[in-house]
Amino acid sequence: MSEIRRRRQRVEVGRNRAALVEAAIRTLAERPEASMAEIASAAGVARQTAHAHFGTREVLLAAVRDELSRRAIAVLDAADIEHGTASEALGRFLDATGTLLAEQVASSHAAADSEQEAARHVPVEQRLEALIRRGRDSGEFTTDLETGWLVAATIALGHTADHQIRIGRLDAQVAASQFRTSVMHLYGANDPDPAR
Structure with a gap:
């Protein structure tokens, strides 16, 4: 050949x-x-x-989850959370996450290996930890909750928003708005875009 x-x-x-x-x-x-x-x-x-x-279908679903994770990181990177105030950066992060919710529905219809799923969260966790530290240092975020707890709670709220979309209880736009409001409250941050 x-x-x-x-x-x-x-x-x-x-x-x-x-x-x-x-x-x-x-x-x-x-x-x-x-x-x-x-x-x-x-x-x-x-x-x-x-x-x-x-x-197998399971291998294809793993490839789907990998692709959606790659896209998610690209979207979060485009949110440029290293710049501006911590509250503004958190708002951009949450908006970026909200845009991913509808697409991410496809990745959650089959059980994923928990180790692989945890590995997919690591880049998001690292970005959130750095943002939380910055928000605490500037006095924009609450200091009475542990960083690890805030990160875990943020991811859990994202999964909850995803679940609400999948079962048809909320559409993606409403779920994204609820997710944003919930995380802003959790962090004790003033939303730089209160009209949302």
Whole structure:
């Protein structure tokens, strides 16, 4: 096989994998129990191609969670929480998290390995810890709750917002607003955008 053909094959493999993950994100958000065949069809590839790339639905779901985690970190990085006041940065962080809620629904329809799920939270936890320290140092955030507790509670509230969306109790916009208000209160921060 020529080098050009091998490169084309690698490009095609990468394109198919990306298409399957993207199709899974969209399809599972609408139909959580969608099969590999349905996801493959939405991606425009054969069911056999999906199985060749991922083997099982569980492996594909893990790839979906990884992709959504990658996107989440990119969105949180774009929120630029190292600049401005701690309260402003917290507001941007919460707004960025709110934009992710509807998309993240797709990743939570199958049980994830708890170790892998914990590892996905580490970058978010590190950003929150640094922000909390900055907010405490500036006097913008409450000092009577431990940093670890605030981080864990923030993540738990994010999961609660996600759950409320998944069961149809709240739409993504309302859940994002409730999440923002709850975390601002938890941190003892004055919301720089009180109209939200």
